[in-house]
Amino acid sequence: MPSGGWETWAKVPRELAVAGGRYVIFDGAMATYLHQCGVPIRVCAEELNLSKPRLVEQIHRAYVEAGATVVQTNTFAANRLDLARHGLDAQTVAINEQAVLTARAAVADRASVYGTMGPAAGGTRYGALLTADERSRLSQVYEEQAFALIEAGVDGIVLETFPDLEELLLALRVVRVMAPQLPIVANLSPEEVGVTRDGVLLTKAFATLREAGASVVGLNCRLGPYGILRSFEQIVFDDGPYAAVPNGGILHRSESEGLAYTGDVDDFARVMSDIARLGVRWLGGCCGTTPEHIHKLVLALQAQDRGETWAEPPQKPSSIHVVADNRRDEMEGMGAETPLGPSIVDTLKERTAVIVELDPPKHLSAARFLAGATALSEAGADMITMADNSLGSVRISNMALASVLKQRGIEPLVHVTCRDRNLIGQQSHLMGLHVLGVRNILLITGDPSRYGDLPGATSVYDVSSMDLTKMVRKLNDGVGFSGKPLQRPAQFVIGTAFNPHVHNFAKAVDRLRRKVEAGADFVMTQPVYDPVLMEQIAEATRDLGVPILIGIMPLTSARNAEFIHHQVPGISIPADILSRMRETAPEEAQEVGMEIAKSLVDRALTYYRGIYLVTPFLKFEITVRLTAYIRERTATAVASAARRE
Numbered sequence: 001m002p003s004g005g006w007e008t009w010a011k012v013p014r015e016l017a018v019a020g021g022r023y024v025i026f027d028g029a030m031a032t033y034l035h036q037c038g039v040p041i042r043v044c045a046e047e048l049n050l051s052k053p054r055l056v057e058q059i060h061r062a063y064v065e066a067g068a069t070v071v072q073t074n075t076f077a078a079n080r081l082d083l084a085r086h087g088l089d090a091q092t093v094a095i096n097e098q099a100v101l102t103a104r105a106a107v108a109d110r111a112s113v114y115g116t117m118g119p120a121a122g123g124t125r126y127g128a129l130l131t132a133d134e135r136s137r138l139s140q141v142y143e144e145q146a147f148a149l150i151e152a153g154v155d156g157i158v159l160e161t162f163p164d165l166e167e168l169l170l171a172l173r174v175v176r177v178m179a180p181q182l183p184i185v186a187n188l189s190p191e192e193v194g195v196t197r198d199g200v201l202l203t204k205a206f207a208t209l210r211e212a213g214a215s216v217v218g219l220n221c222r223l224g225p226y227g228i229l230r231s232f233e234q235i236v237f238d239d240g241p242y243a244a245v246p247n248g249g250i251l252h253r254s255e256s257e258g259l260a261y262t263g264d265v266d267d268f269a270r271v272m273s274d275i276a277r278l279g280v281r282w283l284g285g286c287c288g289t290t291p292e293h294i295h296k297l298v299l300a301l302q303a304q305d306r307g308e309t310w311a312e313p314p315q316k317p318s319s320i321h322v323v324a325d326n327r328r329d330e331m332e333g334m335g336a337e338t339p340l341g342p343s344i345v346d347t348l349k350e351r352t353a354v355i356v357e358l359d360p361p362k363h364l365s366a367a368r369f370l371a372g373a374t375a376l377s378e379a380g381a382d383m384i385t386m387a388d389n390s391l392g393s394v395r396i397s398n399m400a401l402a403s404v405l406k407q408r409g410i411e412p413l414v415h416v417t418c419r420d421r422n423l424i425g426q427q428s429h430l431m432g433l434h435v436l437g438v439r440n441i442l443l444i445t446g447d448p449s450r451y452g453d454l455p456g457a458t459s460v461y462d463v464s465s466m467d468l469t470k471m472v473r474k475l476n477d478g479v480g481f482s483g484k485p486l487q488r489p490a491q492f493v494i495g496t497a498f499n500p501h502v503h504n505f506a507k508a509v510d511r512l513r514r515k516v517e518a519g520a521d522f523v524m525t526q527p528v529y530d531p532v533l534m535e536q537i538a539e540a541t542r543d544l545g546v547p548i549l550i551g552i553m554p555l556t557s558a559r560n561a562e563f564i565h566h567q568v569p570g571i572s573i574p575a576d577i578l579s580r581m582r583e584t585a586p587e588e589a590q591e592v593g594m595e596i597a598k599s600l601v602d603r604a605l606t607y608y609r610g611i612y613l614v615t616p617f618l619k620f621e622i623t624v625r626l627t628a629y630i631r632e633r634t635a636t637a638v639a640s641a642a643r644r645e
Helices: 032-037 043-049 053-066 080-082 087-107 133-153 165-178 202-211 224-234 265-277 290-307 344-350 367-378 398-407 423-435 465-476 505-518 531-540 559-566 575-583 588-602 622-645
Strands: 070-072 112-117 156-162 183-190 216-221 241-244 251-254 258-261 352-359 382-386 412-417 440-444 493-498 521-526 548-552 608-615
Touching: 032 043, 032 053, 043 053, 043 202, 043 608, 053 070, 053 087, 053 290, 070 087, 070 440, 080 087, 080 133, 087 112, 087 133, 112 133, 133 156, 133 165, 156 165, 156 216, 165 183, 165 202, 183 202, 202 216, 216 224, 224 241, 224 265, 241 265, 265 290, 344 352, 344 493, 344 521, 352 622, 367 382, 367 398, 367 622, 382 398, 398 412, 398 423, 412 423, 440 465, 465 493, 465 505, 493 505, 505 531, 521 608, 531 548, 531 588, 548 588, 559 575, 559 588, 575 588, 588 622, 608 622
Parallel strands: 070 112, 112 156, 156 183, 183 216, 216 241, 352 382, 352 608, 382 412, 412 440, 440 493, 493 521, 521 548, 548 608
Antiparallel strands: 251 258
């Protein structure tokens, strides 16, 4: 940034504008430039339209003097949802209207004024599909902001910094209906070269945006000038106009400057000249750029028009291979490094499946766990399932134990919680599981950390279990959470949890239905102790189209029953079973618990082909007996059916 701040650029002569009008020149950053000029980063930049309109006007004017032919209003996050974070949602219309008036006063008749709108959900959706309710709410949010900008008299609309095509299309369609004659610029902001965050190749994304009514399509923000150059080098251009509005460079933290951007203004201008040579005609700057960036951009384009070279052009980085259309048929035969095991869904089609949960130890000795897993496998368990630090208590990594089980020929089913990992760690964890040959996973929200033995630990919850289901489905399409191709698709079989012990059973079933629509392949329920509830679950989920594994956990004592009923989230035990356990002598309680569990198994087998046994306190001898009991019952049933035939 020039030492004189915006005042320096108020003096730039007007003749720096690009000759002949070949290019449309956007301005540069507003929020980051405000911060560079001394506005604290915690201040809402859009609120300054009301409290500091003179400052905003001066920055607009500086960009015009630097050569911008289009000035964007200071309204990127001036939608109701973003403003609500600052307690400003009631001022949404006023902020947008004043932003237009301020920009108009700054440019007079020397530049156009375009109203800027950013994603109201895209910053936090991480590529997950929008639900019908979210689409309806976002449509109203975009309609309110667009109406304020249009009524205030903008010359056009810029929809920018949308990482996902889905949300940009939603905003575009809303605005196009409201302003059928205005030019609309639709800028995607991918996190990886050549593909949107929701996994659409840019050539296809641009074509889709034009069909939906975009006047100009392009890229802005995250990738920086080099990433946007590489992206445009990979696309197939059509006849419509394109825009490139990159950051000043890559955002990083500097010990001396705090948050800063790599690169310098001359390098920015050189790379932008290369982008212009490809045929991109709408050019400008995003985060980290200043009036100096726009000034040097204009000079570089003028030199290019005269056939001159703007200094030495940088060496173009090699292009990044993008898997065309992420097609599965191009990736066949490319399995994981460790062979993937059988799918639980396929197993359930063939026979009654038994999945047994065995909690990873809370200490470093895994001998009893491994002995239990071996005994259960020999008794007929199809898979051993392991929780992910259940109840927020620290245990041996289920990923590590899954690897050990695979080496011993025992198939694991691994729980993955939203609580413990941010999205970087989450995708890395899942990719690691896949490389280890783990195919079957159960995606769950996870109990908050405050319930566990480290109550001060942070619960992450970047996304919900439903969103994570959608994102793992993307991995199965060969696309990472950011939209980056993975070279081959994952082959996860995705499970989801169902808690029937709620006041509003119908609402719980509806949420389960949405999880299945999001991509869940099978369902595992919390332990159920009520035979009537077992039947109710079977009836309510009959049309879901995915198998249900009903949960059964043997009781070991009266105290154990009371604890589960009163203290364990999501589990309820009927009064008659509680009474029976209370009335049983302590030395006989475990056997009575076994009798109750067998009766529940008998009832479950009339409705379900999958039984999910939960081992209490690592007492695997109990679930070994139950597994053997289920195998005996199902073998007898198969033999009887064969005799009848």
